[in-house]
Amino acid sequence: MKACRQALLLSSSNCHGYSFLEFAKQEISSFLKKNGVTQLIFVPYAQNDHDDYTKNVTTVITPWGFNVAGLHTYPDPVKAIKEAKAIFIGGGNTFLLLKKLYENNLVNLIRERVYTGNLVYIGSSAGTNVATKSIHTTNDMPIVYPPSFDAIGIVPFNINPHYIDNLEKDTHKGETRDQRINEFIEMPHANLVLGLREGCILHVDGESLVLKGVAGAVIFKKGESKVEYPVGTDVSFLLNN
Amino acid sequence: MKACRQALLLSSSNCHGYSFLEFAKQEISSFLKKNGVTQLIFVPYAQNDHDDYTKNVTTVITPWGFNVAGLHTYPDPVKAIKEAKAIFIGGGNTFLLLKKLYENNLVNLIRERVYTGNLVYIGSSAGTNVATKSIHTTNDMPIVYPPSFDAIGIVPFNINPHYIDNLEKDTHKGETRDQRINEFIEMPHANLVLGLREGCILHVDGESLVLKGVAGAVIFKKGESKVEYPVGTDVSFLLNN
Numbered sequence: 001m002k003a004c005r006q007a008l009l010l011s012s013s014n015c016h017g018y019s020f021l022e023f024a025k026q027e028i029s030s031f032l033k034k035n036g037v038t039q040l041i042f043v044p045y046a047q048n049d050h051d052d053y054t055k056n057v058t059t060v061i062t063p064w065g066f067n068v069a070g071l072h073t074y075p076d077p078v079k080a081i082k083e084a085k086a087i088f089i090g091g092g093n094t095f096l097l098l099k100k101l102y103e104n105n106l107v108n109l110i111r112e113r114v115y116t117g118n119l120v121y122i123g124s125s126a127g128t129n130v131a132t133k134s135i136h137t138t139n140d141m142p143i144v145y146p147p148s149f150d151a152i153g154i155v156p157f158n159i160n161p162h163y164i165d166n167l168e169k170d171t172h173k174g175e176t177r178d179q180r181i182n183e184f185i186e187m188p189h190a191n192l193v194l195g196l197r198e199g200c201i202l203h204v205d206g207e208s209l210v211l212k213g214v215a216g217a218v219i220f221k222k223g224e225s226k227v228e229y230p231v232g233t234d235v236s237f238l239l240n241n
Numbered sequence: 242m243k244a245c246r247q248a249l250l251l252s253s254s255n256c257h258g259y260s261f262l263e264f265a266k267q268e269i270s271s272f273l274k275k276n277g278v279t280q281l282i283f284v285p286y287a288q289n290d291h292d293d294y295t296k297n298v299t300t301v302i303t304p305w306g307f308n309v310a311g312l313h314t315y316p317d318p319v320k321a322i323k324e325a326k327a328i329f330i331g332g333g334n335t336f337l338l339l340k341k342l343y344e345n346n347l348v349n350l351i352r353e354r355v356y357t358g359n360l361v362y363i364g365s366s367a368g369t370n371v372a373t374k375s376i377h378t379t380n381d382m383p384i385v386y387p388p389s390f391d392a393i394g395i396v397p398f399n400i401n402p403h404y405i406d407n408l409e410k411d412t413h414k415g416e417t418r419d420q421r422i423n424e425f426i427e428m429p430h431a432n433l434v435l436g437l438r439e440g441c442i443l444h445v446d447g448e449s450l451v452l453k454g455v456a457g458a459v460i461f462k463k464g465e466s467k468v469e470y471p472v473g474t475d476v477s478f479l480l481n482n
Contacts, residue, residue, distance in 0.1 A: 136384055
């Protein structure tokens with residue numbers, strides 16, 4: 001099956017120096033227009049207050065020229081996704097989000113519809129984590145137990161959103177982000193991790209992957225040193241690893 | 242069943258200003274001596290290199306007057322734990338640790354032996370997480386999928402080790418530790434979380450819980466503001482919440 005997938009995977013919705021989603025406005029707008037989308041279903045499952053979360057996103061995106069409706073307002077989520085042309089899965093807690101997607105039988109459905117070119121996908125933070133192979137590289141606290149860590153798999157590798165070096169204070173002895181990612185990389189089921197800095201967007205266009213937005217990304221591979229890539233880099237080679 | 246449990250739950254093995262485990266030397270030594278223990282089994286499952294990890298711990302603890310052997314050196318871990326008087330479960334990755342404990346059928350066994358007063362328990366970081374009700378409040382990355390987040394349950398609440406306020410840089414938009422813990426507290430299955438600052442030790446002596454070490458702790462409860470408690474506080478009330 002040749003992949004017709006169309007996806008924008010944002011590291012986060014917030015980025016220092018920008019208002020909520022502002023750094024991604026141009027990318028989201030041109031991506032949706034290019035795909036002929038005017039109507040968007042927002043998936044607020046990563047947070048507890050679905051109404052409030054959907055309202056915050058709608059307030060920002062509607063003025064860009066798109067209609068937004070929360071998935072939680074549809075009586076049948078499966079039917080809603082089957083009829084949708086585009087979804088935006090927002091950030092929050094990745095475990096909460098993935099559990100809810102499984103409970104509503106949406107994981108396989110979203111994967112199938114994205115791969116067959118029938119559903120355009122935008123994800124941010126937790127919404128980006130669930131778009132990858134698995135949620136093994138989320139930064140979130142495991143507040144609920146999902147039936148699996150396997151995720152939608154729009155890309156066949158793992159992403160670490162909100163990627164940052166040297167997060168911790170020097171006197172704090174908790175592990176650094178790089179140590180955590182390298183712990184994962186050592187596992188037999190791990191291959192590579194794309195660390196998206198806040199402000200970075202991975203644009204997935206079929207077999208083409210390009211770094212967009214206002215910040216770059218870092219790639220961690222088994223047995224190799226991490227490598228930094230700036231905005232604009234074609235990282236399609238990640239599909240062949 | 243009246244709890245005869247004897248446990249020392251360390252926030253971490255490393256603490257700023259001290260060498261490995263040094264801040265806990267007096268507490269560990271007097272705790273083991275009081276319980277008539279001279280032989281200790283070290284459980285290195287939270288890290289990949291069991292030999293190396295056990296060697297590092299042995300090098301520090303042997304001069305204190307205790308014999309240490311790695312659990313991985315015993316052909317039958319269940320038999321080893323059944324015959325052990327004391328264990329020390331070290332830190333690393335909580336998911337890796339809990340999965341390995343389940344694989345080796347040790348979770349229920351350790352719980353039973355601790356509650357009947359036949360096994361003295363020392364845990365640090367991930368080893369403290371697995372000693373609680375569940376691992377929902379670990380800081381670690383979910384690098385493997387354990388069969389459950391339920392843990393040994395020596396205490397009937399959750400602990401966040403390496404607790405710190407305002408970890409992130411001001412310009413970073415990832416969630417703070419307090420936001421993450423409060424996300425958990427909102428869940429129906431959550432009750433309270435004890436955040437152990439690095440250098441803090443929870444001493445469990447039957448029905449008595451006391452904060453020891455060189456730093457205090459913070460308690461998060463549903464619908465309440467967090468409360469700070471200094472070293473020396475009797476927090477036995479946590480058993481009645």
